[in-house]
Amino acid sequence: MTEKRVNSNRIATRIDELSYCSEPTAGGVTRLSFTKEFQMAQKLVEQWMNEAGMTVRRDDLNNLIGRYEGKNPHAPVILIGSHLDTVIEGGKYDGMSGIVAGIEIVAVLHNSGIVLENPIEVIAFCDEEGVRFHSTFLGSKAIAGTLTEEELQVVDENGISIASAIRNIGLNPLNYKNAARDSKDVLAYLELHIEQGPVLEEEGVACGVVTGIAGASRYSFRIEGFAGHAGTVPVALRKDALAGTSELILEIERLAKEYAPIVATVGKLTVNPGSSNVIPGEVIGTLDIRDTNEQRKNEVLKQIFQSCEEICTRRGLQCHFDKVMEAAPILCSDSIISVIESAIQKNNMRVIRLISGAGHDAMAMADLTKIGMIFVRCTKGISHHPDEHAIPADLGLGAEVLLDTVLQLTKNETIVKEKI
Ligand SMILES: [Zn+2]
Known part of the structure; x- marks a missing residue:
């Protein structure tokens, strides 16, 4: 068994501490961006970053960034991050796990007196969930340099724009471009996140490597039949829109399987x-x-439309689909995937490859640099719910994998093996 270097209990305790930075709610954690609860959480994170030997700054989009200087301050930086905001009555592990694990591995290096060639920065992103403004990845887009001025004008339900919310906490939204990083200065972006699904639990493994983040297409559809008296029209003569839709739904399920x-x-x-x-x-x-595979997604969509056509013709119904949203899939870097895989094996685990069905800051960061993601098992795959849970040992193993990934990416494995 490999000797443990990270402190899993400290990771779990810190995640608990952050969960108290919440609006009063019936259950779970509610911490929206640019609120006093969010600033409280930032204070804690700042303190832990300082303790781990990092210098801390806040950019004008309210991302908190801790930097652990490298031997060569001009060497490209490894960015490690996740989000500090939550959904309404969400769980305490979503987002927080990645920030706390990032700080933990820097603490391991710092406490062992190790300085790597490359600097490491841990980022607590300001607004990933997009609950308040319905615009996701605000902080990570700013750092990736893809945020636009129009996006800052989006308003919440009280008519307050993102720009005003930023101004209200003493930052200057006009400086949003200063948050952007130059891809030349960045080596990679890594994110540890709870899986938010049941695969790792099913496989009996504490963590897995993410190969990509699924692209999504959303449609609205309308199936038209003919309403009539439920008592007088024989079933065989009906044009029942719901019965036709039910057949379509089962066909969609069959195709997805x-x-x-x-x-x-x-x-x-x-x-x-x-x-x-x-x-x-x-x-x-x-x-x-x-799906992460766009070709496969388009093929399945084609078959769904054909089946719908066939079902509706047979039942005397009309159908119509409208595209509402389309987001392209993001692939994780092959070279980082293999580094994470070898880190997983080094920590005596079987390699499980997963795709992420949920969006993450890594999606936005892929516009800046190559990305890698580690998923940690969460109980019953529950997430965005007060019952969201991950055990300390799994979080610890995830952080070990993150540490080994960083060491391998910066080619520092041997030095560290001798010192830690
Ligand atoms: Zn998340």
């Missing part, structure tokens, strides 16, 4: 006229489909 790991979800249905004694005449629904 056939083309796994693609995922497809019909998450919302509105049945009209929506009465217990009327045959459904119209169904309006949503389709969300995600």
Whole structure:
């Protein structure tokens, strides 16, 4: 068994401490960007970064950045980050795990008196979830240099723009461009995150390597039949829009299983006229489909549309799909994937490759540099929920993998093996 270098209990305790920086809620953690709870959390993170030997600054988008200087301050930096904001009544591990693990591995280096060739920066991003302004990856986009001035004008439900929210906490939104990094100065971006799904638990492994973040397409659809009396029209003569939709949903499920790991979800249905004694005449629904392989996603979509056509023709229904959203998939760097894989093996674990169905700051950071992600098992795959949980030992193993990944990327393995 490899000797443990990181302190898993400290990781878990710090995640607990951050969870108290929350609006009062019935359950879980609610910490939106640019609020006093968020500033409280930043204070804690700043203190831990200082203790780990980092110099800390806050950029004009309210990202908190701790830098552990390298032997060569001009060498490209390794960025490690995740987000400090939460959803409403969310869990305490989503986002926080990656920040706390990043600080932990720097603390290991600092306490052992090790300075790597390359600097390391740990970033607590300001707004990933996009709960308040419905615009995700605000902090990471600013650092990647892809944030636009128009995005800062987006308003929350009280009419307060992102720019005003930034101004209200004493920062200058006009300086948003200063947050951007130059890709020449960056070696890689690494993010540790809880899986938010059940695969690692199913496989019985504490962590896994992410190969990519799925692209998503969202559609709204409308299936039209003919409403009528639920008592008088024989079933064989009906044009029941809901019965047709049900057949379509089962076909979508069948196709998604056939083309796994693609995922497809019909998450919302509105049945009209929506009465217990009327045959459904119209169904309006949503389709969300995600995959890291765009070609496969387009192939499955084509088959869904064909099946819908066939089902509707057979049942005398009309169907119509409208695209609402399209986001391209992001692939993790092959070279970083293999470094993470060897770090996983070094920590005596079986390598499990996963794709992320959820978006992460790494998606935005991929515009700046090559990215790598480590997923940590979470109980029952529950996330964005007060019951979200990851055990300290798994978080510790994830941090060990992160540490080995950093050491291998900076080619410092041997020195460190001797010193820690
Ligand atoms: Zn997250």
